[in-house]
Amino acid sequence: MKEIVPQPPAMVHNETAEIQALFQQYVVPTYGRFDLVLSHGSGSQLWDVAGKRYLDLGGGIAVCALGHAPAAITETLIEQSRKLIHTSNFYYHAPQGRLAQALVNLIGPGKCFFANSGAEANEGMFKLARKFGHDEGRFEIITAINSFHGRTLAGIAATGQDKVKKGFEPMVPGFRHVPFNDLAAMREAISPATAAILIEGIQGEGGVTPATPEYLLGLRQLCDEKKLLLFMDGVQCGHFRTGRFQSYQRILENVSGGEKFIPDAISMAKSLGGGYPIGAFWVRQPYADLLGAGSHGSTYGGSPLACAVALKILSIIEQEKLADNAREVGAYMKSGLEQLAAKYPGVIVNVRGLGLMIGIELAPNIPAFSGEGKSAAVRFTNLLHAAGLLAVPTATHIIRFLPALNLRRSEADEGLKIVSSVVEKLSS
Numbered sequence: 001m002k003e004i005v006p007q008p009p010a011m012v013h014n015e016t017a018e019i020q021a022l023f024q025q026y027v028v029p030t031y032g033r034f035d036l037v038l039s040h041g042s043g044s045q046l047w048d049v050a051g052k053r054y055l056d057l058g059g060g061i062a063v064c065a066l067g068h069a070p071a072a073i074t075e076t077l078i079e080q081s082r083k084l085i086h087t088s089n090f091y092y093h094a095p096q097g098r099l100a101q102a103l104v105n106l107i108g109p110g111k112c113f114f115a116n117s118g119a120e121a122n123e124g125m126f127k128l129a130r131k132f133g134h135d136e137g138r139f140e141i142i143t144a145i146n147s148f149h150g151r152t153l154a155g156i157a158a159t160g161q162d163k164v165k166k167g168f169e170p171m172v173p174g175f176r177h178v179p180f181n182d183l184a185a186m187r188e189a190i191s192p193a194t195a196a197i198l199i200e201g202i203q204g205e206g207g208v209t210p211a212t213p214e215y216l217l218g219l220r221q222l223c224d225e226k227k228l229l230l231f232m233d234g235v236q237c238g239h240f241r242t243g244r245f246q247s248y249q250r251i252l253e254n255v256s257g258g259e260k261f262i263p264d265a266i267s268m269a270k271s272l273g274g275g276y277p278i279g280a281f282w283v284r285q286p287y288a289d290l291l292g293a294g295s296h297g298s299t300y301g302g303s304p305l306a307c308a309v310a311l312k313i314l315s316i317i318e319q320e321k322l323a324d325n326a327r328e329v330g331a332y333m334k335s336g337l338e339q340l341a342a343k344y345p346g347v348i349v350n351v352r353g354l355g356l357m358i359g360i361e362l363a364p365n366i367p368a369f370s371g372e373g374k375s376a377a378v379r380f381t382n383l384l385h386a387a388g389l390l391a392v393p394t395a396t397h398i399i400r401f402l403p404a405l406n407l408r409r410s411e412a413d414e415g416l417k418i419v420s421s422v423v424e425k426l427s428s
């Protein structure tokens with residue numbers, strides 16, 4: 001791992017205000033952004049334009065698998081861009097073929113389709129379900145309440161949260177939602193039009209809620225019985241974040257019958273490219289050739305540059321045993337947070353997650369957060385920022401830690417110290 005680079009000399013003028021003004025004037029305001037203007041990073045360290053340092057435990061929302069500016073990825077970007085950046089999918093090239101092979105080797109017999117984002121990876125799976133059910137008039141996909149599947153029109157229809165749909169009705173038809181981890185509700189919801197079920201192994205935006213082993217095994221059985229496809233959205237919880245390549249592998253570890261579990265398709269993005277945009281879905285045999293020539297596509301999807309980066313990330317994860325690191329440092333962080341929750345139950349009521357996907361649930365009535373205004377999660381995150389730590393708020397009262405997979409134990413310690421200082425202040 002790379003050492004921390006010294007920060008550049010302090011800016012002589014106020015770049016923060018200047019850059020924020022550009023956004024106000026020229027960028028469509030779809031995001032509630034924090035008051036931070038970032039400049040550069042190294043590993044899990046980040047600096048803003050004023051020279052303040054942050055420990056980044058948000059990882060760009062589970063994207064920066066190797067942290068910021070990893071030297072090996074910079075090298076790969078330079079090397080591959082000297083050969084080929086883009087070809088279109090009219091032609092063959094080595095990086096896409098090799099990456100598909102690597103992903104199949106990690107999951108099981110099947111094939112991959114490449115896109116550029118998580119939403120697009122899911123779109124591909126939606127089309128797969130439509131194609132699968134088409135001749136029988138089946139088209140419906142059942143998803144979970146509190147799920148998140150992306151911001152495209154079908155993505156928001158698939159997402160089990162009203163807030164993402166509001167104002168964009170009518171929804172793309174064919175999606176219904178049932179409570180997560182409730183097998184009976186899923187069974188009940190299946191209609192003659194149902195073609196597939198889609199869930200996250202660990203709900204991310206919904207608040208870091210893992211599927212139970214019984215739920216996963218039950219859904220597989222249900223899908224087999226009703227001839228439905230079982231899709232898993234591994235965009236956030238996948239790519240070794242839990243200590244295994246996919247979260248279901250971790251959830252089903254040491255569970256009887258768990259080793260035989262396999263979904264029919266899995267979507268990926270986020271950590272797959274470590275910050276370079278790439279998405280993908282894997283689909284198992286015998287469904288791997290359902291989407292034939294001309295049925296789906298993407299101009300950029302699986303470009304030589306994106307695939308070379310993704311391959312390099314996979315090889316570094318393996319070389320540096322980052323799956324084990326995610327498991328160990330994640331368990332260490334989680335136990336530290338659990339101790340904090342035990343000491344300050346008036347601030348933290350629950351700690352959830354696996355590996356380096358951890359959520360803390362804030363108490364509903366923290367006095368400092370009473371009154372009108374932003375959610376407790378956003379206000380807590382602002383306090384973390386002030387104390388030099390980046391984390392990702394979600395729902396109204398959950399703080400997520402989704403750091404780089406190469407996070408060091410010393411960095412976890414620093415993070416725990418900062419979180420403790422904020423929690424301590426809130427409890428007094």
Ligand SMILES: *Cc1c(COP(=O)(O)O)cnc(C)c1O
Nearest residue numbers: 117118119148149150204235236
């Ligand atoms: C982030 C995310 C998506 C959407 O990915 P984009 O790259 O933003 O389109 C889909 N599903 C899950 C579970 C996610 O966390």
